[in-house]
Amino acid sequence: MDWKIELVAIPVTDVDRAKDFYTKIGFNADFDESPTEGIRFVQLTPPGSACSICIGTGITEAAPGSVEGMQVVVASAEAVYEQLVAAGVEATPVKDMGWGLFTFFADPDGNKWAVQELPNRG
Incomplete structure (x- = not known):
């Protein structure tokens, strides 16, 4: 039986600010509904x-801000770094860490993300 991770909750203080942030960096806003009183559910998906x-x-x-270690894998860490900076996001310059090239950033609440370009295993 397959076990698929399909959704991860990211705690934030301001839903609209967080939604704006994630869509600004390229996530697709898939769903934004309040199915019952006291609940607002916003689903966002990174490209691909x-x-x-x-x-x-x-x-x-x-x-809010307690998530550390969220990681996405991309074809080009440098391209994502440039995209983040162009969107006004503070990101670290790309660094070769031996097991890939990385840039790091945080959302407005301080949830921390790593972006990895896998090494060429030729």
Whole structure:
């Protein structure tokens, strides 16, 4: 039986600000609904990803900004770094860490992301 990770909750303080941030850096806004009182569920998907994130109200008790280690894999860390900077996001310059090229950034609440370009294994 397959086990597929398809959705990860990211705790935020301001849903609209977070949605604007993630769409500004290229995530697709798939869903934004309030199915019941006290719940707002926003699903966002990075380009080409089978896994989405969700933000909202009433969906997680985790503290906003408490997520560390979210990682995406891309074809070009440098291209993503340039895209992030162009969008006004503070990102670290691309660094070769031996197991890939990386840039790092955080969302407005401080949730931390790593962007990895896998090494050429020729």
